[in-house]
Amino acid sequence: MSSPQANAAPIYGYLAEFDDKDALFACAKAARARGLTEIEAYTPTPLHGLPEILGYKNYVPHMVFMGGLIGVLTGFGLCYWVSVLEYPLNIGGKPFNSWQAFVVPTFETMILFASLTAVFGMIILNGLPQPYHPVFNVEKFARCSSDRFFFIVLSRDPKFDLNETRRFLAEQKALSVDEVPH
């Protein structure tokens, strides 16, 4: 397997395998305590509190808020443009700019834009679609979707060291530690 870009480290990272989530939590905490930053965890179920330990920042909520705000402006703008500027109709003698009637479409476009932003924001921030990922080079990684927890230290971490990092992971309660080729 060859990396698209030249990389100083000969491998992608070290992958540690756990059969217990508590050991994974302990490993993640120890890694953070050592100052490792380029770390990731793969688990069969969502684990509360793990992203915080890994130092993961979730930007989806902010994106959804902005999406909703754009939805509000779009929805109200559309109603206003149609009813006041482009095609004013006298409906029951009410004013052209009847904001009361615009509230429902505005609300719906807010929901639409916010939920689309949530879905696509999540996909984009996850780096999807991604046809190739190095972790699958380790065969046992397949069990990640059933009964194993994995923890990886990426070689691009400034504190990554071929020997030192491997020794650190071996000290954890890992079932195995594997090299992940690029």
Add this chain to the structure above:
Amino acid sequence: MNTISESSRARLDSLMKIGIGVGVLGAIGVGLGLAQNVEGNKLQFLQSYLYAYLFWLGLSLGSLAFAILHYLTGGRWGVRLERILQSGMGTLPLMLLLFLPIWMNMQELYPWSRPGAMDSALMHKKVFWLNAGGWTTRIFVYFGIWLACAWFLTSRAKKKDVTGDQNADSGVRFLAGPMIILHVLAVTFAVIDWAMSLEPEWFSTMYGVIFVAGQGISTLAFAVLICAWLRKDEQFGKLFSSAHFHDLGTLMFAFSMFWTYTSFSQYLIIWSGNIAEETPWYLHRTGHGWQNVAIALVVLGWFLPFLLLMQRKIKKQAHLLVGVAVIVLVARHFDLYWQIGPAFHHDGFHGPHWMDLAMPFAIGGFWVALFAWLMKARPITNNQVEMIHAEAHAAHH
């Protein structure tokens, strides 16, 4: 942990004393306002009383509603609210007693009960419902339903505590569905009788559910305050975790949306229909100074809770959520004030009367005192709660 700790007993003791103190001060405040001019201020006294009464009754009824609801849905949010809700609904007998001034002054408050008021053709058709005898009977029907449900829930919970039999309340679970339907129907008809009929020509089918939603959100806000306060006690520090406040904050968000949705829907439908029987209610409430109350209500009742409760970091921190809860409780006062006040002041809003401000404290002080007294009588958690908590704690690592 089957007994209430000394420190939490002391806390609830002080809450009870504060409640009585505030109640007495509020009553003195109301008394001073009334004493200025007994005959001239009587109507003002009654309308202040009605709106403050409906606020506190809302907390009793909201507690009952959430307690029943928790039997239907289950969930972590309600486990630690159990005692708070049971103590909240325990105030219902007091609220029945406090209904007396409203009943005694029916003719002052409700136009339909005055002689000759129902003579027009339209009003004549409403006589079958809006008559003094039926109205009085229904007070007992509504309270009968609420008290029976509250007694049933509380007695089974007590049995569960004493015997340790976790199936002691299985009957409540079985009847929770019918009970919640009965409860919501009772609240709907009660607020039609006690608030909507202040302007008997007007009608709205959305009216009851707006009150149900308002009672829901104010009860949640009150529960947040009590949980945050109990949490200062070391014994409960772990029990009322940030996850618990997150749950309550999320529920508050949902109920705030629900209240906004129903309130706006009623307005939108009447605005669209634009017929003479319906619009005056809103015309009185969006003009002559009342529009300022309406705008404050939109900001406090919808905009601020919506914006603040959207943020997870606010929902997860008790001291921040307490701030939102206070906004919500103030908004509930604005809501009731805006629903009831204009019925007596078609000429316009000239600022709140002194009794409008003192009355919620006068009634609320005694309500809170009774609440604290009921809380004190029984352990705040039982073994099952502890067990569930231990599990949740393990799951959360």
